[in-house]
Amino acid sequence: GESVGLHLPTLSVQEGDNSIINCAYSNSASDYFIWYKQESGKGPQFIIDIRSNMDKRQGQRVTVLLNKTVKHLSLQIAATQPGDSAVYFCAENAPYGGATNKLIFGTGTLLAVQP
Amino acid sequence: KAGVTQTPRYLIKTRGQQVTLSCSPISGHRSVSWYQQTPGQGLQFLFEYFSETQRNKGNFPGRFSGRQFSNSRSEMNVSTLELGDSALYLCASSPLSSGASYEQYFGPGTRLTVT
Numbered sequence: 001g002e003s004v005g006l007h008l009p010t011l012s013v014q015e016g017d018n019s020i021i022n023c024a025y026s027n028s029a030s031d032y033f034i035w036y037k038q039e040s041g042k043g044p045q046f047i048i049d050i051r052s053n054m055d056k057r058q059g060q061r062v063t064v065l066l067n068k069t070v071k072h073l074s075l076q077i078a079a080t081q082p083g084d085s086a087v088y089f090c091a092e093n094a095p096y097g098g099a100t101n102k103l104i105f106g107t108g109t110l111l112a113v114q115p
Numbered sequence: 116k117a118g119v120t121q122t123p124r125y126l127i128k129t130r131g132q133q134v135t136l137s138c139s140p141i142s143g144h145r146s147v148s149w150y151q152q153t154p155g156q157g158l159q160f161l162f163e164y165f166s167e168t169q170r171n172k173g174n175f176p177g178r179f180s181g182r183q184f185s186n187s188r189s190e191m192n193v194s195t196l197e198l199g200d201s202a203l204y205l206c207a208s209s210p211l212s213s214g215a216s217y218e219q220y221f222g223p224g225t226r227l228t229v230t
Contacts, residue, residue: 103219
């Protein structure tokens with residue numbers, strides 16, 4: 001049958017404003033989280049990561065917040081620029097009896113920056 | 116340092132054929148993971164290789180297989196292609212050796228179209 005594309009939530013912001021992208025993760029055992037940015041025709045680009053023993057981490061113009069109580073992640077982008085327009089994914093990594101790299105991705109959020 | 120490279124970038128195959136995709140990780144990275152990205156299902160984990168061993172596998176049929184060579188380069192193979200296998204296949208490498216999970220860096224992907 002015909003597959004239905006994922007309906008991506010869209011966040012539209014004005015250039016220069018701050019953006020907040022939210023993500024709910026699924027596994028309370030997940031101990032590592034990553035935010036990726038994906039532009040059209042490219043692979044996901046690493047933005048920032050955070051481990052479960054932290055609740056906040058800052059990078060250049062970006063901040064990730066982790067709330068383990070409600071299994072929620074957010075990515076804050078300061079002074080959003082047109083080049084920030086892309087799809088943003090959160091991903092979680094749950095330990096499966098040892099070291100592993102098995103990321104579970106969210107559905108993504110389309111960030112549209114208006115000049 | 117060169118990023119993750121994938122070949123070929125684009126591929127068109129016919130139903131029933133088989134295909135092999137290649138991935139070269141970032142120098143020094145020993146963990147290679149593969150993901151499938153489609154509009155309908157988003158980004159889904161296929162498998163992960165470390166030191167030439169498959170360490171983790173996602174929920175894909177046995178038609179999907181992979182391997183890793185001693186130089187950490189990896190290949191994935193899909194046999195008896197189906198129309199639904201049309202997707203962007205992404206490879207990611209990680210410096211993970213043991214213990215906690217580490218960031219994964221993605222290549223540009225191979226766009227596979229099955230007709």
